[in-house]
Amino acid sequence: MPPASDDAPDERDEVSDAAPRSDPDRDAAAAALSAALDDCDGEPECDRCSKPADYFLYEPGRVETFVCWEHVSPFSAAVDDPEDARPGRPLALSL
Numbered sequence: 792m793p794p795a796s797d798d799a800p801d802e803r804d805e806v807s808d809a810a811p812r813s814d815p816d817r818d819a820a821a822a823a824l825s826a827a828l829d830d831c832d833g834e835p836e837c838d839r840c841s842k843p844a845d846y847f848l849y850e851p852g853r854v855e856t857f858v859c860w861e862h863v864s865p866f867s868a869a870v871d872d873p874e875d876a877r878p879g880r881p882l883a884l885s886l
């Protein structure tokens with residue numbers, strides 16, 4: 792009996808038919824991230840503890856900081872979802 796394979800979720804992140812959009816917010820966040828990585832001169836660390844950072848929190852003009860997975864809050868940040876980011880809710884880019 793062959794398994795139904797239509798909905799295998801394994802490679803979701805690599806889906807290429809997600810509409811490629813140029814999102815100015817995300818572009819700005821990516822630029823800020825690469826600048827911050829240049830600045831930190833090594834492995835980025837969480838701003839709240841000293842663990843290696845897993846996310847870069849970004850909100851234009853307000854927030855530019857690294858956080859670990861324990862300190863990124865999906866309730867206060869839009870994790871990898873620029874559409875959820877808005878004033879008061881920074882975007883968290885996974886590193």
Ligand SMILES: [Zn+2]
Nearest residue numbers: 837840859862
């Ligand atoms: Zn932390």
